[in-house]
Amino acid sequence: MIVRRLLPVLLLLVGGCAATPPRTQTPPPATPAPMTVTPATAPATPADDNLNAVAWTQTAIEHDLIYLQTYRDAQARLLAALKDPAWDALPRDDRVVPAKGLKPAVILDIDETALDNSPYQARLVKNGGEYNEADWAAWCKEEKARALPGAVEFTRFAARHGIAVIYISNRAKDLNGPTLANLRKVGFPVAGPEAFLGLDTFVEGCEQIGTEKGCRRQLVSRKYRVLMQFGDQLGDFVTVLANNPAGRERAVAPYRDWIGTRWFVLPNPTYGSWEPALFNNDWSAPRETRRRSKMDALRTE
Template identity: 35%
Template sequence: MSLPLLRPSRHLSRSRQLAGLALTGLLLTGCASQSATPTSNPAYSQRDLNEQLVMATAWMQSAAEYRALSYQAFNVARDRLDAILDEDDGNRPLAVVVDCDETVIDNSAFEAYLVGRDAAYDSERWHRWMEDRQAKAMPGALDFLTYADEQGVDIYYITNRDADALEATRDNLEALGFPQADDDHLMLRTDTSDKQPRRDAVLADHRVALYMGDNLSDFESQFDSDDPAERRALATARQARFGRHFILLPNPAYGAWEGAIYGGDWGLSPAQKDKARKAALEPWQPTGTP
């Protein structure tokens, strides 16, 4: 891959990565005449940018609140599944569709690894992590999926991990005790990061009771937008579905929300990403003397 930073391999399509490269060229051309600006500051490194991972990753790994939110999501999922089972007519088999990363398995150790290093997420480094099979179960995930399996519900793991990580992903899930973690129920990315074709394959002969994910495009492809305002508007328009048909897990470390801050251009330099992140903030404007 020509890009050193490949967050979109988990969330964005290849075509959008190429569009981002084109936009990067335009941005860099514009910055060339502004050598004193922060966006062209060669001293600001990926190591500097990685410091911004500290609070999110520390929260994910140490905060009881993070665990509680995960338990809450799976408790809601179980209550909703029970309600759906009670009124199910049995005409079509029921299924639950779950994402893997930061939904049923925890990869926060990968983010923690980047802190203090002048290294970014990239495909090779992410594959090394997957091959090590060290992801842990998200709190509450194993209990819920075991319960769903006991009720005769089919479980489909639809993830944008690359297809060549199938064996490592299956081994990791099986070692943690996740049910139905086999080749028939693991649906990794092949030719597109858009999950809708895989969701449609499940819907062809199942009634999907619940979708669970940490990214809104785990539910519907319409959420896969590079405009933060559009993503927020879509979430508002679908508010009745959250906690009922869509169960969202917290992930402050990475996701399509970050790419939207960059306008879909993951190829920005560390300094440009820092500037874009800070430009997205809405600070307090004190009245009178601060």
């Protein structure tokens, strides 16, 4: 920011070696010119768009209260769902075996549903970087992610009542060990290998597309009646065939009545499939191009 000021000028007339200098009249201070900002002084790079999202996630008490509210409400409904033999939280396409008579289970996503990875996001904000697999893997291997509020209490309640707790995650295969260790460190019940279905899980007769979780939900459906699902992304609940705003709306439309009863959606403003849906899923586009697409998606009325 450039500030232009007209400083008072003091004219001091000193005559030779005279003992007493002649008096002069000092002009009054001039009124400062208004402060101006020229295009040259504007920031060359926009501030990090994720700063507020990460700051809210880490510091806002409202964030923690939403998680507590969600998991406590689910816990209050869980036993009623257990007693209802017709109750099932899997979408129609994922229920490949009739649920009647199967053991009960709940399904949880891990990142931003069970474990809090906001320190990794904070590192990206402070360093001016973007997500990359190497840094993400390094963070996961630290096994420092904290449990999100209410999640441990809910899963332990489910386990005490004979309900299997199954975690479905899109973390890469080499992160399976650190992920399970992190879950156990913070108190989550992990019954065994079948309780964790990572990205590398092979499901016979089902072709996994990208990171979609449909095949793994189908695998769960062969053994369990699913009472509830928890996640921070729409893909944690149902397969999204077209990841754009209209396609996402179509995917969830048949199941809106399940929100808050069978499906429990948690907030994640820092990242997710909602973001690339705004720029045609083109992560190869320059950062500023992606940012401009997100700006274009904003409504002003």
